[in-house]
Amino acid sequence: MLTSNRILIVDDVIDNIRVAMNFLKEDNYDLSFACGGEEALRLIRDNPAPFDLILLDIMMPGMDGFEVCRILKDNPRYQDVPIIFLTARVDVDSMAKGFTVGGVDYITKPFHADELLARVKTHIDLFHAKKILREHNIALEAKVAYERVRLLTELEENQKEMIFMLTELMESTSDETGKHIKRLSEISALLAKYHKSLSVHDMDMLYHASPMHDIGKMMIPKEILNKPGRLTEDEFNVIKSHTTNGYQLLCRSDRRIIKSAAVIAHEHHEKWDGSGYPRGLKGNDIHIYGRIVALADVFDALTHARCYKAVWSRDRVVDYIEGHRETQFDPELVDIFLGHVDEFFAIADLK
Template sequence: MPSGPILIVDDEPQNLAALRHVLDEHYMLAFATSGEMALEVVAKRQPALILLDVRMPDLDGFEVCRRLKANPALEAIPVIFVTSLADVWDEARGFEVGAVDYITKPISPAIVLARVRTHLSLVRAHRLEKSYRDAIYMLGTAGHYNDTDTGVHIWRMAAYSRALAQAAGWPDEDCKRLEMAAPMHDTGKIGIPSNILRKPAKLDAAEWEVMKTHARLGHDILKKSDAPVFQLAAEVALRHHEKWDGSGYPDGLVGDAIPESARIVALADVFDALTMRRPYKEPWPIEKTVVQIREASGSHFEPRLVELFVGILPELLAIRERWNTQDPA
């Protein structure tokens, strides 16, 4: 279970005892007998979940919940009301102030255990997703640590990739996974010497061969995880420099032999690279960028994806505008 205790809040000792009897064998518990005490315990103990009575003499449960949800450091803690107030109005008010569930007294041990298990499972799932996102953020940032790209580039490009995947008919969950995987496409640049990544002039033939190894390096790093998002990221890292006509690297794959994920990310990456400011160039105008991408249709890019790209260009420009408010690069 998550590391914090379950906090039980009730001003009646017999109610605290009843919940302790149900939960004590399974979970670490903390107790409070008033709303003010509950807020103090939450601040000190960071509970994983709160079972909260409504009618208390100082602060009622609704006010306690409202204050918790108004605090960014505490708002994610799930609150379940445990109360004898069972009418629809009180339930509606409880959900309105931020509770995730509602249990009525007298309690049923089976229901209490089931609700607690369910909501702790949701907490674990949320924390696991956050861990994935943190790892993705770190790997994406590490891949560009020594080159001249700005940090926003990889997240903006990931949003373009998701939009293109949606236009290509991908299921929503797969689109979301691609958006999470795309920022890791250049993870392998961790293994490329900084004098090559930061060279202000064109790379010579030997340097270019070293640079090309980043695709396989990234794949070898990311494939070590069995998680679907990292498996997808490994595929994209290995293949995003392949080209539709077979002139790409590392293996010169042609057409549909290139995974669609990598074809999508390749197009999104080039679009963002051309339209962003870098130390050595100004951003290209959108019209010039579209002409360039159209000219690369059938050589660098899959023609079908180019047409989809043009079709959703207003959506891509809206994404670009949103991200540019965070970083004008």
């Protein structure tokens, strides 16, 4: 059921109020009145729903119409409510002041029924049209925001799919046993899960970015990469270049996952004591993502056969990681590993 538009008439002369109300009743408005500025503000304060329009006299004792209008326009509920001044003053200065404080129109006294009804209807229609337009704009902005999030999510999902396909290709041409990359993702995410300074976002980022840690190996000759025997010093230096190669390949991206993958590729062979490569970073100067993938990569390598080594026993793996606490590995990450060792070996059993 449609409700009538609510109009407040403010005038210190009761006869003026009576005349205006008699005219406006013809259009079935819901009418209220006040005989002064202070009374009008009290009435407005006590009404939970704002009026749709205010007819406001200018010359009133105490608080004049200009001051009432100025106060109302400072109220967020009344910033858009149309205020029409009713006045016998038609000088340019008064009219200019009325528009300056927020009035939308002037009706001079004595007013005529047709003029009053026409102007009131016009401003109420404009008020509701602006309200509808504002609501539509809010809805449109929400729709645009949703669509933007959807597109960004779709782009990120496409990005993850491309990373997966690329890393699957890398794995198929390497000496590493099947599902190394899948296990590495799980191990890295598990270390992040139990790290007190990392969030669910970090877990997700490590899960999707860690598979790119060895992307630089695609630039290493296969005869060196898959050599079964011991590497020469020169060959090992070529192998070590995969960290810088991977970083240079990925670092130009502005995408979150690729930026994280660039850091991981660059730093996953750094060591806690500064003896790693390529930059000899030490301790917390190594990004936490690089420290996590460093431990995850070694753990997976030790628990699976490679062309240059056999599978290590569980005890030997644990002893190695514990023995390299504060030298090769972040001590906090080693403690996490030792505190949840069964969970890590459960991932290592994935085939």
